[in-house]
Amino acid sequence: MSVRTIRVVFMEAAHADPQDPGTLPEGVAGLRAQLLALALDVTDRDRVTALRELADLTNTISAVQARLISDLDASQRAADDVADIPEDRRRGVVGRVASALRESPRNAQIAIGVAKALVTEMPHTFAALTQGTLTWYRARLLVSETACLSLPDRRTVDRQVCGDPAGLEGVGSRKLAARARKAGYELDPVSAVRRAAKAEADRYVSLRPAPDCMTWLTVLLPVAQGVACYAALKAAAASGVATGDGRGIGQLMADTLVTRVTGQATADAVPVGLHLVMSATALMSGDCEPGRIVGHGPVPAALARRLVTTAPAVASWVKRLYEAPAGLVATESRSRCFPEGLAELITIRDDTCATPWCDAPIRHIDHITPWADDGPTALTSGQGLCAQCNLEKQDRLVQPQVVDDLDGPNRGQPRAPAQAQIRCAPAA
Numbered sequence: 001m002s003v004r005t006i007r008v009v010f011m012e013a014a015h016a017d018p019q020d021p022g023t024l025p026e027g028v029a030g031l032r033a034q035l036l037a038l039a040l041d042v043t044d045r046d047r048v049t050a051l052r053e054l055a056d057l058t059n060t061i062s063a064v065q066a067r068l069i070s071d072l073d074a075s076q077r078a079a080d081d082v083a084d085i086p087e088d089r090r091r092g093v094v095g096r097v098a099s100a101l102r103e104s105p106r107n108a109q110i111a112i113g114v115a116k117a118l119v120t121e122m123p124h125t126f127a128a129l130t131q132g133t134l135t136w137y138r139a140r141l142l143v144s145e146t147a148c149l150s151l152p153d154r155r156t157v158d159r160q161v162c163g164d165p166a167g168l169e170g171v172g173s174r175k176l177a178a179r180a181r182k183a184g185y186e187l188d189p190v191s192a193v194r195r196a197a198k199a200e201a202d203r204y205v206s207l208r209p210a211p212d213c214m215t216w217l218t219v220l221l222p223v224a225q226g227v228a229c230y231a232a233l234k235a236a237a238a239s240g241v242a243t244g245d246g247r248g249i250g251q252l253m254a255d256t257l258v259t260r261v262t263g264q265a266t267a268d269a270v271p272v273g274l275h276l277v278m279s280a281t282a283l284m285s286g287d288c289e290p291g292r293i294v295g296h297g298p299v300p301a302a303l304a305r306r307l308v309t310t311a312p313a314v315a316s317w318v319k320r321l322y323e324a325p326a327g328l329v330a331t332e333s334r335s336r337c338f339p340e341g342l343a344e345l346i347t348i349r350d351d352t353c354a355t356p357w358c359d360a361p362i363r364h365i366d367h368i369t370p371w372a373d374d375g376p377t378a379l380t381s382g383q384g385l386c387a388q389c390n391l392e393k394q395d396r397l398v399q400p401q402v403v404d405d406l407d408g409p410n411r412g413q414p415r416a417p418a419q420a421q422i423r424c425a426p427a428a
């Protein structure tokens with residue numbers, strides 16, 4: 001069976017009789033098995049052809065997923081209507097979609113929004129995705145670029161940009177998004193201004209781990225302010241180069257950013273507060289077991305030791321937390337709220353939200369068994385959750401359940417007990 005044949009069969013399976021719930025999952029599983037059974041020992045010509053077919057197939061699969069997500073959402077809304085559940089008490093399908101896609105609730109929420117827009121409001125874009133000529137990423141860009149338009153205007157842009165699939169060939173993602181944006185500006189200049197105002201309100205700064213113990217500090221700014229910041233850093237770096245500083249333009253711009261934001265004289269003299277989790281043997285005996293900086297991730301043992309030993313020299317403080325090989329330090333409180341120290345220990349232990357697939361930072365410490373059900377306030381019975389997951393969990397506890405068997409596994413469940421084996425040491 002050729003890859004093209006698989007794609008055709010897959011599309012037919014996607015439109016299988018909805019009255020037979022066993023057909024679609026079984027058909028998809030069968031197609032996957034057939035794909036994995038294909039002989040890969042072929043000519044280079046066939047390899048290239050198969051790559052294109054697989055790329056198209058991936059897009060088709062995204063379209064089928066979008067259709068399933070959209071239908072699931074509509075079906076659940078209809079069930080909520082029948083059960084007469086008020087709008088603010090509805091559970092939605094975020095948890096189920098997140099669990100099925102192995103994604104965070106935040107990403108699932110985005111996928112649901114994009115799927116509904118594609119299936120119900122953008123038929124040409126959806127058709128291009130189904131035919132394989134448009135990727136999920138590019139379809140998502142078009143949904144995003146038309147999000148502020150009225151439904152009739154969105155449909156017009158959809159037709160103008162994706163009405164002719166041949167017109168999508170060879171068009172880069174940036175150019176494609178620009179086409180949709182330009183068409184939207186022409187149809188509704190007012191919404192463009194409204195969108196800009198909303199985007200400005202959403203400005204933020206974020207920090208993400210980068211390879212080799214580096215980190216990405218990202219700032220989303222209005223365009224004029226962003227350009228001004230970049231120009232200022234570049235000018236400062238240029239004057240450094242002119243005085244024979246010895247550092248490159250990129251290094252000078254980065255160092256200038258650090259010194260100006262922190263007010264320190266030099267970039268590497270910045271006082272830092274770090275939670276460093278490492279084994280005692282890695283600290284004392286030169287063991288190679290990597291340490292972990294909370295909020296960043298693993299760091300090589302040697303770097304962790306250097307952070308500890310050089311901390312006073314760079315006016316830093318490093319709170320060292322030793323992982324215990326066995327035995328758990330139990331901490332308990334009679335209070336309903338987790339005391340500051342216990343909350344900090346749980347945050348350090350869990351690092352990110354305890355919901356499966358969710359990587360979001362911890363914002364709340366939650367009783368795994370609710371306080372109202374005699375859940376204790378203790379290290380082993382607390383978990384860190386992001387704001388959205390905590391809200392969802394609270395909603396689940398008070399809402400009536402419409403369909404039981406669709407829940408994803410382990411929603412809101414604590415992590416493996418092994419990760420709770422941490423002992424605190426005095427700060428350096």
Ligand SMILES: [Zn+2]
Nearest residue numbers: 353358386389
């Ligand atoms: Zn979460």
